[in-house]
Amino acid sequence: MSGTLIVNCLAGLLIITSLLVIGAKKPTSSALQYSLQSFVLVLIFVALAEIKHAHELNMWAITAFITKVVLVPFLMYRALGSLKDPAAETAVISTAATVLIAALIVILSYVVVGHVQLPAVANLKPALGVSLGHFFLGLLCIVTHRNILKQIFGYCLMENGSHLTLALLASNAPEIVEIGIATDAIFAVVIMIVIARQIHRTMQTLDAKQLTALKG
Amino acid sequence: MTPTQLLLALLLIPLGASLIAFALRWAGSATRALVTLVHLASITLVLVFSVLVINDVLAAGAMTALGHWFHLDSLGAIFLALVGGVGFLTGLYSIGYMNHEIRNGEIDIKALCNYYGFFSLFMSTMVLAVIANNVILMWVAVEATTIGSTFLVGLYGQRTSLEAAWKYIIICSVGVAFGLYGTVLIFSNASSIIADPEHATSWMVLVQNAQLLDPTLTTIAFVFILIGFGTKAGLFPMHTWLPDSYAEAPSPVSALLSAALSNCAFLIIIRYYIIVSKTLGPALPQAMLFAFGMMSIACAALFIIVQRDIKRLLAYSSVENIGIVALAFGIGGPLGILAGLLHAFNNSIAKALAFCASGNIMLKYGTRDMGAVKGVMNVMPATAVFFGAGVLALGGLPPFNVFVSEFLVVSAGIKAGNGWLTVISVLLLATVFAGIVRMVTSTLLGKAPENVQKGELSIVKLVPMAIFIVIMLWMGIRPPQPVIELLGNATKIVLNKGDAPLGISIQTPWQMINDSRQTVAPTISTTPAANSAAGH
Numbered sequence: 001m002s003g004t005l006i007v008n009c010l011a012g013l014l015i016i017t018s019l020l021v022i023g024a025k026k027p028t029s030s031a032l033q034y035s036l037q038s039f040v041l042v043l044i045f046v047a048l049a050e051i052k053h054a055h056e057l058n059m060w061a062i063t064a065f066i067t068k069v070v071l072v073p074f075l076m077y078r079a080l081g082s083l084k085d086p087a088a089e090t091a092v093i094s095t096a097a098t099v100l101i102a103a104l105i106v107i108l109s110y111v112v113v114g115h116v117q118l119p120a121v122a123n124l125k126p127a128l129g130v131s132l133g134h135f136f137l138g139l140l141c142i143v144t145h146r147n148i149l150k151q152i153f154g155y156c157l158m159e160n161g162s163h164l165t166l167a168l169l170a171s172n173a174p175e176i177v178e179i180g181i182a183t184d185a186i187f188a189v190v191i192m193i194v195i196a197r198q199i200h201r202t203m204q205t206l207d208a209k210q211l212t213a214l215k216g
Numbered sequence: 217m218t219p220t221q222l223l224l225a226l227l228l229i230p231l232g233a234s235l236i237a238f239a240l241r242w243a244g245s246a247t248r249a250l251v252t253l254v255h256l257a258s259i260t261l262v263l264v265f266s267v268l269v270i271n272d273v274l275a276a277g278a279m280t281a282l283g284h285w286f287h288l289d290s291l292g293a294i295f296l297a298l299v300g301g302v303g304f305l306t307g308l309y310s311i312g313y314m315n316h317e318i319r320n321g322e323i324d325i326k327a328l329c330n331y332y333g334f335f336s337l338f339m340s341t342m343v344l345a346v347i348a349n350n351v352i353l354m355w356v357a358v359e360a361t362t363i364g365s366t367f368l369v370g371l372y373g374q375r376t377s378l379e380a381a382w383k384y385i386i387i388c389s390v391g392v393a394f395g396l397y398g399t400v401l402i403f404s405n406a407s408s409i410i411a412d413p414e415h416a417t418s419w420m421v422l423v424q425n426a427q428l429l430d431p432t433l434t435t436i437a438f439v440f441i442l443i444g445f446g447t448k449a450g451l452f453p454m455h456t457w458l459p460d461s462y463a464e465a466p467s468p469v470s471a472l473l474s475a476a477l478s479n480c481a482f483l484i485i486i487r488y489y490i491i492v493s494k495t496l497g498p499a500l501p502q503a504m505l506f507a508f509g510m511m512s513i514a515c516a517a518l519f520i521i522v523q524r525d526i527k528r529l530l531a532y533s534s535v536e537n538i539g540i541v542a543l544a545f546g547i548g549g550p551l552g553i554l555a556g557l558l559h560a561f562n563n564s565i566a567k568a569l570a571f572c573a574s575g576n577i578m579l580k581y582g583t584r585d586m587g588a589v590k591g592v593m594n595v596m597p598a599t600a601v602f603f604g605a606g607v608l609a610l611g612g613l614p615p616f617n618v619f620v621s622e623f624l625v626v627s628a629g630i631k632a633g634n635g636w637l638t639v640i641s642v643l644l645l646a647t648v649f650a651g652i653v654r655m656v657t658s659t660l661l662g663k664a665p666e667n668v669q670k671g672e673l674s675i676v677k678l679v680p681m682a683i684f685i686v687i688m689l690w691m692g693i694r695p696p697q698p699v700i701e702l703l704g705n706a707t708k709i710v711l712n713k714g715d716a717p718l719g720i721s722i723q724t725p726w727q728m729i730n731d732s733r734q735t736v737a738p739t740i741s742t743t744p745a746a747n748s749a750a751g752h
Contacts, residue, residue: 115432118408135397142390151386158393162400169404172413177403180356181396187363188389195370195385199378211379214460216519216528 003051004123010044011130014164018134018157019102022141023095027080027149031073034156038068041160044127045167052120054171060178064163067182072156072189079193080149083200088147088207098144102137109133121168128168135161146208148199152192159185219272219279223286226265226296226343233258234336241329248318248325252311255332259307262339266300269293274698280349284418287349290705294561295483297702299342301687302475302568305680307335309572310468312676316579317466323371331371331466338364338472345480350417354484355392355399358448361477362388369465369473380457380464387457391447395484398440402491405433419487423712426494434495441488442504448481451542452512455535459519462531463584467575470527474534474571475564482541482560489545490710498548506546510641512539517644520651526574526584529655530567533610536648537563537618543641544625547632550718554707555624558722561699562617562691563610569684570606573599576673577659586655591664596672600660602681609688611652612645617691620724695722 017037024030042061049057091098110129113121121128138158142151163181166173200206217225233254240251270293272279278289288296314331317323323331341364345357362385370381407416409428415421447454462470485505492501516536523529537559544556574584576599581589593600609616622645629638664670672678690696700722707718 112436117430118405118433120404120408135393138393139390142386148382148386155386155389155393158390159396162393162397165397166400166404169400170407170413170416172407173403174414174417177352177417180352184356184359184363188359188385191363191366192385192389195366195378195381198370198373199382202373202378203375211382213376214379214383214463216459216523216525 003047007044007047007051007124008126010040010047011127011164013040014044014134014160015102015106015130015137018137018141018160019099021153021157022098022102022137022145022150025089027083027147027153028077030150030153031076031080034076034153035069035073037157038064038073038160041164042069044164048167048171052171056173056175057167057171059175060167063175063178063182067186068160072186075190075193076152079197080152083149083197083206085147085200085204085206088205088209090146091150092144092146098140101140102133105136105140106130106133109136118169120171124168128165131161131164131168133161134158134164137161148196148206148208148211151208152189152196155192156185156189217268218281219269219288220281220286222265222269222272223279223281223288223347226262226269226347227340229261229265230258230336230340230343234333234340237329237333237336241326248328251329251332252315255307255335256311258336258339259304262343263300263304266296270297270698270702274701280420284415284420285350285353286347287420288347289709290702291486291557291709292346292483294557294702294706295346295479296343298479298561298564299339299346299476302472302564303339303342305683306468306471306475306568306572307339309471309575309677309680310335310466312674313466313468313575313579315676316673327371327373330367334364334368335469335472338368338477340364342476342480346483349419351399351403351419351422351487352417354419354487355396358395358445358481358484359389359392361480362392362448365469365473365477368469369461371466371469372464377464380460383457384461387454388448391454392444394440394447395444398437398444398488401433401437401440402429402488405429405437419491422491423494426491429491429495431496434492435500438488438492438501438504442485442508445481445484445488446508449478449485450512450535450538451508452515452535452539455512455515458535459528459531462534462571463525463527467527467571467578470530470575471568471571474531475568478534478538479560479564482538486545486710490712494712502546502548504546505542506637509539509541509543509546510637512536512542513641513644513648517647517651520648521654523651523655524586526577526586526589526655526659527571528584529651530570530574530607530610533570533648533652534563534567536645537567537610540622540625540641540645544628547625547628547634549628549632550707550711550720551624551631552628553710554703554718554720554722555621555628557703557706557710559618559621559625561703562621562688565684565687565691566606566609566616566618569602569681569688570610572677572681572684573603573606576677577603579673579677581665581668586658588665589659590662591660591668593660595664595668595670598672598678599681602678602685604656604660605685605688606681607652607656609692611649613649615689615692615724615726617688617695620692620695620722623725624722693724694727695724
């Protein structure tokens with residue numbers, strides 16, 4: 001099995017794990033699935049480091065492991081586990097429809113990246129398509145869920161998508177670039193968690209449809 | 217001081233002040249005085265260092281510091297002036313505003329420390345966004361501004377403020393994630409062309425090598441960047457967080473969000489506009505900005521005319537004005553760009569004044585509803601004058617500064633041959649003006665409710681507004697030479713013209729009338745703005 005094939009297969013696995021994050025009922029299971037997905041992302045970084053002989057990517061893999069496989073899922077597991085709102089658990093569309101739209105997004109993304117003429121991704125177009133698709137899957141998660149905690153996971157998926165694009169297209173990027181992006185993303189997630197907890201404490205709801213006092 | 221020391225001081229002073237403010241919650245009974253003092257020192261030093269840095273840029277041209285990490289040219293200097301200046305005045309206003317909130321039990325001492333802490337942190341992140349040369353750092357800074365300001369929006373911890381804070385962080389983070397994707401695309405593209413990947417992150421290097429970028433990737437990247445940073449700037453249709461956040465945040469924060477933050481985000485769009493114009497030619501980025509600008513003005517006009525909430529109206533006015541700036545960049549050419557930059561500056565001053573004045577009204581009446589706020593002229597005459605001046609200036613009333621820049625944008629549109637579209641935008645601006653006059657007459661005149669006591673609020677809440685009015689009139693009647701010079705240099709940077717003369721200069725209509733009498737002056741006759749005025 002060639003290196004590029006491994007990366008493309010792992011990228012496919014990334015889509016499956018993100019569907020698991022989107023589909024999970026409880027926030028704690030979403031946190032675990034997100035950790036699993038980030039682990040797949042770390043594996044992709046390691047595989048890419050071998051193929052491209054880019055040792056920076058091994059460093060990325062280590063930072064991503066610490067932040068995305070351990071730290072962020074742990075924070076979410078601890079902070080969101082106690083928050084419950086059964087009324088908000090239903091998605092706007094069914095799981096089957098989500099899977100169908102996800103498939104469409106991935107196919108469309110694959111078609112779009114087909115036009116990209118960069119030598120760095122000559123054999124990695126499927127993975128590049130997945131990375132773009134993954135970004136929009138995150139957006140899909142945000143717009144199709146009433147539970148505000150799911151919106152946090154949606155943001156994390158979008159961020160993983162851009163992270164993979166960066167690794168595929170610019171594996172020689174300085175490590176500081178990746179650290180900057182990762183740090184910002186962690187802070188954003190932490191603040192979302194704090195505000196979500198405040199909302200749950202003040203209004204006893206996690207339902208985005210209840211957050212409609214402001215309009216016009 | 218060296219450029220590195222100056223720029224680091226600008227960044228680290230508010231950052232340090234922020235950490236001290238957070239820590240002061242444990243200072244016992246001295247907390248309130250100490251945290252206010254730290255805040256005052258922070259905003260004053262940021263203002264002083266901003267002036268020093270801008271002076272250096274005026275005297276010696278752009279400065280680069282810390283290798284390729286920081287870069288401040290005339291374009292950045294205009295926006296730094298806004299962050300430093302509006303930050304200082306709204307910070308000063310904050311002291312009076314927050315003292316009032318503490319006295320009335322709206323917030324406690326812990327929330328006060330958080331407020332001043334996040335205020336300084338927010339200032340520091342905006343400074344970073346303005347001086348960053350590294351494109352990834354630009355993104356990091358803009359994302360960090362969201363992180364710094366979310367708690368400011370949700371400060372009161374009530375249902376509506378938490379809802380606003382949630383929408384703010386989700387919509388802006390998601391929006392800015394688009395910005396990250398666009399940044400990654402440009403950077404990846406550049407790193408395959410430029411030998412050293414460290415240099416591919418440098419905005420200056422990207423501008424130099426812009427012709428080599430792949431046109432397809434650059435087009436996709438610009439779409440992502442416009443959506444991403446346009447969300448933060450408040451362009452339609454990504455503006456939905458803005459009325460909620462501006463209305464729910466404490467008024468000085470609304471002023472800072474509107475006057476400084478949205479401009480910082482637009483500065484990043486301008487930075488990419490420069491790169492993309494060089495790669496693809498200016499037609500495509502201009503068409504996109506023109507479309508977003510027109511849609512923003514139209515959407516805002518429709519909401520302004522029916523709005524009943526004072527601060528929401530001002531928020532939609534921000535959407536309208538950032539739309540005018542986008543429209544000016546969409547028109548392009550020296551006059552369009554110059555008018556756009558001037559309008560970004562002018563709107564910020566008037567908007568900050570209007571938000572601060574609306575803060576005084578809210579503190580007095582306890583509501584933002586135009587149906588309940590009546591007779592401000594009788595209750596608080598000074599505030600009423602400040603509010604009326606700020607809001608009417610936003611509508612484009614002469615002799616205030618916003619009139620001058622709107623006039624230049626319209627002139628640029630007509631000169632560029634967009635006659636019909638310019639007429640439509642003027643009609644939309646007239647609609648906005650009607651909505652604004654309705655608010656002014658409805659709130660300032662009429663009989664005040666009986667439970668509202670007559671009398672101005674403290675002097676600390678009035679002085680910053682008086683300074684805003686002086687700046688507005690100054691910019692409206694005879695803009696100071698350093699500002700004109702900065703704007704001219706910034707326009708050259710956007711147009712990538714090097715040191716070649718622009719052939720235009722900023723003149724207020726009243727200056728043009730005097731000048732057009734002296735028709736023999738050759739420098740005037742080459743001025744398109746002056747020519748158009750002379751032709752009318």
